[in-house]
Amino acid sequence: MKALQLLLIFCLNITFAQAQETFPISPIGPQRVFVGAKITVTLSAVNNNLANISLQSIDLPSFGHFQDLGKGFGKFTFEPNPADIGTYLVTLQANASTLSKTTFQLVVEDLPNGNQYYVDPINGNNNNPGTSAAPWKTLKEVFETGKNIKENDVLFLRTGNHKDPVVNQLETGKTYILAEKGASPMFEKLNFYLAKNWVLSGVQISPEANNTTSKGNYVRIQPNCSNITIENCEIFGTSDVMNWTTVQDWYDHAGDGILIEGLDCTIRNNYIHNIYFGLTAKGSGHEVTFNLMDNYGADGFRGLGNNCKYLYNRIQNALVDDYATGNHDDGFQSWASNGPVKDVVLKGNQIFSHTDPSLPLKTSILQGLVNFDGFSENWVVEDNLIAIDHPHGLTLLGAKIAKL
Numbered sequence: 117m118k119a120l121q122l123l124l125i126f127c128l129n130i131t132f133a134q135a136q137e138t139f140p141i142s143p144i145g146p147q148r149v150f151v152g153a154k155i156t157v158t159l160s161a162v163n164n165n166l167a168n169i170s171l172q173s174i175d176l177p178s179f180g181h182f183q184d185l186g187k188g189f190g191k192f193t194f195e196p197n198p199a200d201i202g203t204y205l206v207t208l209q210a211n212a213s214t215l216s217k218t219t220f221q222l223v224v225e226d227l228p229n230g231n232q233y234y235v236d237p238i239n240g241n242n243n244n245p246g247t248s249a250a251p252w253k254t255l256k257e258v259f260e261t262g263k264n265i266k267e268n269d270v271l272f273l274r275t276g277n278h279k280d281p282v283v284n285q286l287e288t289g290k291t292y293i294l295a296e297k298g299a300s301p302m303f304e305k306l307n308f309y310l311a312k313n314w315v316l317s318g319v320q321i322s323p324e325a326n327n328t329t330s331k332g333n334y335v336r337i338q339p340n341c342s343n344i345t346i347e348n349c350e351i352f353g354t355s356d357v358m359n360w361t362t363v364q365d366w367y368d369h370a371g372d373g374i375l376i377e378g379l380d381c382t383i384r385n386n387y388i389h390n391i392y393f394g395l396t397a398k399g400s401g402h403e404v405t406f407n408l409m410d411n412y413g414a415d416g417f418r419g420l421g422n423n424c425k426y427l428y429n430r431i432q433n434a435l436v437d438d439y440a441t442g443n444h445d446d447g448f449q450s451w452a453s454n455g456p457v458k459d460v461v462l463k464g465n466q467i468f469s470h471t472d473p474s475l476p477l478k479t480s481i482l483q484g485l486v487n488f489d490g491f492s493e494n495w496v497v498e499d500n501l502i503a504i505d506h507p508h509g510l511t512l513l514g515a516k517i518a519k520l
Contacts, residue, residue, distance in 0.1 A: 334391070
């Protein structure tokens with residue numbers, strides 16, 4: 117009973133700095149896009165009748181586009197030109213008899229002071245110089261052939277399947293992999309190995325790039341990596357979760373979203389959906405912010421590293437009710453096997469058991485934000501919204517020096 121009481125109090129006293137809401141919109145963080153590049157921002161609004169929600173943006177800049185995808189989902193697309201450099205405020209309105217509104221900042225930046233290279237799976241050739249007129253072929257082959265990429269360089273990706281690249285260069289400063297304006301590049305999977313200071317933005321990552329499904333980690337950042345940023349990407353196992361109508365479908369086809377094993381990585385503004393485990397953070401020093409996690413078969417986030425921040429993420433729609441096989445579904449779960457998990461901040465996150473009653477295989481046992489095994493030392497847990505039907509809404513067994 118005490119755990120349930122804690123859940124109710126915790127939910128009723130949250131505040132959101134960005135939004136003026138009568139029903140929750142997934143938090144939208146500050147966005148940035150480079151000239152000549154493309155980003156997307158996916159969001160979700162929730163009420164008791166998703167079909168009644170109408171979404172619109174009332175102050176889009178000329179290089180922006182908004183699409184109401186239905187059932188509370190919407191997507192911004194931004195593709196600026198050099199004349200668009202500057203800072204903008206963008207507003208989203210969600211109408212469903214009452215009005216919710218949220219505003220976010222969009223910064224258009226000039227390109228870094230390096231070389232620009234172009235990668236085109238359809239028209240490229242690895243013997244080309246990598247210019248816009250004579251691009252390389254796939255990102256996988258860029259790294260396999262050892263192209264001379266340096267700090268501040270930009271790799272612009274064009275439409276097509278860039279396969280399963282292994283990013284394996286240690287750069288001294290930020291180096292960028294960006295979706296080109298007007299393009300829709302995809303990876304089947306992505307692996308960072310012996311990599312440092314890479315920024316990936318605007319790419320879809322899914323085995324559907326090769327018209328199939330696949331298990332394993334769709335994105336992996338290995339232990340010998342650091343300072344990797346993944347932002348404004350879409351990571352998914354299937355584009356339509358209605359394709360998986362049985363528990364066995366999930367076991368056979370669903371892979372995991374992101375596995376971070378390195379140091380000081382940033383995962384922000386991504387749309388991760390239709391996967392088994394969503395995000396697992398090992399290593400230390402990570403910031404996981406403003407991500408939308410929708411339709412997952414096991415745990416949404418697993419936070420296992422020290423000195424990590426999980427801020428303003430939305431985790432919703434837990435599927436695959438398979439507690440009998442040993443997996444209890446959690447929105448956010450941690451545990452400690454080699455000493456306590458230390459210095460974790462969980463702030464402004466939203467965890468919903470379900471927002472869409474039409475989904476198949478909805479789990480009945482989602483736990484909210486939990487750590488059952490080992491110690492949680494020096495954690496800050498505040499301003500989170502947890503809406504589930506399980507007594508373990510917020511449970512930290514063995515919490516030491518925690519601020520709740």
